[in-house]
Amino acid sequence: MRQLTGPCRLVLLCLVAGLLCADALIPHDRVTQPFAIRALAESRAVGINSHLTTRYPDSATMPIPAAILADLGVQWVREDLHWHRIQPDPATWDWTFSDAALSALHRQRLQVLAVLGPAVGWATPDPTDHPNHISFAAPDEAAFVAYVAAVVQRYRHVVKHWQVWNEPDQALFWRPAPDPEQYTRLLTATARTIRAIDPTATIVLGGINPFETSFLRAIAAYGGWHAFDVIAIHPYVDPLNPVEGNLIAAADGVRAIAARYGWKPVWATEVGWASGASDRDPLALIDAAQQAAYLPQAYYALWQGGVSHVFWYALKDDPHNTYGLFAYGSGRADFSRAKPVAAALRDLAASMPTVDAAMPVTTIHLLDRQVAWQRPAQPNGSIRQAQDGLHIAYRFTTRANDYVAFELREPIALPAHTRALMVRLSGDGSAHHLRLWVRDAEGERFALTVGMIGPEADQVLSAPIGYRALQYGYVSGEGNRRPDAPLALQAIVVDDQYDGWSGVGELIIGEIAALVGEAGDGSYYTLPVGDTRPGTASEMTVKITAGAAVWLRHTIPATR
Structure with missing residues (x-):
């Protein structure tokens, strides 16, 4: 795919000159490094x-759950x-419980990510x-x-990774309301203290929602x-499954911010599904078998x-949330009731599979003929x-939500059994x-x-297409608010990542395709792997089955 041409750049400069009453595109708001x-x-x-320090009730028998963790094959707790x-x-x-837990985990050679916080009542201003x-007020x-x-100072020899608070972007865990400026001051002071005691320590951000990145920004x-070394995210998508929730894209937003401010590794320090009724799934749409399938x-x-x-x-399960590998049973010390998800985690940790063969999906190109587009409103x-x-130019001028949609005058019907839509741009x-x-x-x-x-380079993106994923993305129309077949591609939309952005831009869409698999063969989606320069990109088709994912690699021909 070619880069933006000289005339295109001239057009963009002219558009910028015309935005005399709007904020210009701020240079540091552009993604300047490939991400x-x-x-x-x-x-x-x-x-x-694992939460042994805070939830296991007996410090004297702490080696028991530590051994269970080691038997699961996990490397980190x-x-x-x-x-x-x-x-x-x-x-x-x-130090009774923390000494017992960290000592038992260390003997099992498990690496520990230790969460610092939250507050204690005597150290908050909340009367x-x-x-x-425990208190979730700012300390x-x-x-x-x-x-x-x-x-x-006490645990520097057994803990090298420290997470500062848990979910500071959520009102439940930072009262009276999330305050990024206040958290940043606390994070900076905490990091300075940790590094002074142990310069080899790793500082981990406090686990944020990756689908709303304003707090990280x-x-x-x-x-x-x-002040931190690792971006931590909590990409919960339940009750959608990992494919419907497009979990593969969970880190896109934080990675884009890192492209502006400096690269950092991304960890998911929480993710999961319950095996029954839970805070996020009060209707118990997911059972124990599905929970086990969703883990890998x-x-x-x-x-x-x-x-x-x-x-x-x-x-372990909580009494009201069944996210655990083990049922709550008679209490927090009862590990006699392993759920199917425990075996799924053990198998995953033991195998750590790489690449296996899979039946390929069929790629059907949707823009292989001349089509007419219209801009309905914006x-x-x-x-x-x-x-x-397709060359798309846009101009966002407000501090509110800006977007532009381009609709097909005649929507393009999607083939039966379309599993995903793929865009090359x-x-x-x-x-x-x-x-x-x-x-x-x-x-x-x-x-x-x-x-x-992303930046001015070939990029392949995709999104799974399924009943629940579409239902959660309802936009408009009179009907039952459920995606009823047959389906058709209707529009391309560019939507600002955050409302504070203003400026102009242009992108080139080289291809939109439907990825089609036979009924009952699992859910497929496509993602780029490795170098994405023209002629070198490769495509990985992923098939999600009941208990595993298998991949097929093949080369994407360069777009000339």
């Missing part, structure tokens, strides 16, 4: 949220070092907090740093980007998306057909969302997000 969206992680690790248990009041330090109990910074210093804007699918998808370390949530973009593809470095609208038999519109628009 490997959906590239296979160089290293892959299996982890689990995630442990909470709750402040209120270690320092229940300013004058008291209680409703019990002084000795006194000096008191928090003193707690961190004591913990790191704010951390960077407040100067916190260099989730790990494979995240690894393929460039996430190296994946931690399943969790080791006056802020244009589309034209050229020899190398050359981007402009904006990291905006590229979406496709699909129309169903009742005329309703449903949106699929195929990915983020």
Whole structure:
């Protein structure tokens, strides 16, 4: 695919000159470094949220659950070092459970990601907090740093990876409301303290929602980007399964931000599905067999998306949330009731499969003939057909949500058994969302997000197409709000990644294709692997089955 031509660049400059009343495109808002969206992680690790320090009730028998973890074959565990248990009041330090848990895990040679926080009541300004109990209010910074210093000093020889807080972008875990400026100050002070005690330590961000990246962007804007070494995400998509939720794209947004501010590895320090009713699935749409099937699918998808370390949530069920490998049973010390998902994790950790053969899907090109496009409402973009593809120019001028849609005058029918839609494009470095609208038999519109628009280089993006994935993407139309076959491609949409962006841009779409598999053969989707320059890109077709994912590699011909 060719790069943007000189005349195209001239047009963009003229458009910029015309935006006298709008904010110009800020240079640091462009993605200037290529970012490997959906590239296979160089290293892959299996982890689990073990929570022995805070949930296992008997410090004397801590070697029992530690041995169970080792038997599962995981390499990593995630442990909470709750402040209120270690320092229940300013004058008291209680290391009983943390000593027992970390010692038992160390003897099993398990690597530990230790979570620092949350607050203790006596160290917050919230008058409703019990002084000795856990609190999710923003803590006194000096008191928090003193707690961190004591913990790191004590465990620096057995813990080398420290996560600062859990989900600070969620109102449940940072009261009274998420505050990225306040968290950035705490993160920076904590990181400085940890590195002073142990310069070899790794600082991990506090596990954010990757599908809404404004909090991470704010951390960077407040100067916190260099305070941490690893971006941690919590890419929950349940009750959608890993394919329907397009889990492979979970790290796209944070990777685009890293392309602006500096590359960092991405870990998923929580991901999971419950085996019954849960906070995220109150209707119990997922059972124990499905939970077990989704575990390897989730790990494979995240690894393929460039996430190296994946931690399943969790080791044991809670009474009201059945995310665990073991049922709650008679209590937190009862490990007698392993669920099918425990065997799935053990098998995954034991095999760590690489590439196997699979039946290929059929690729059907949807734009292999002249089609007519129209811009239905938004006056802020244009589309034209050229020899190398569709050239889309757009202009976003507000601090609200900007988008532009280009509709086909005659929607293109999707073949039966379409498993995914694939787009080949050359981007402009904006990291905006590229979406496709699909129309169903009742005329309703449903949106699929195929990915983020990367730099000026060949890029292949795809999105699975399925009943539940489409239903969650309902846009408009009178009907039952369910995607009824037959389906048709209706529009291409460019949507700003965050509302604060303004400026102009252009991308070239070289191809839109349907990936078709026979009924009952599993769910397929496509992703780029390795070098994505013209003539060197390769395509990996992934087949998700009940318990595994298998891949088929073949070469993408260069677009000239």
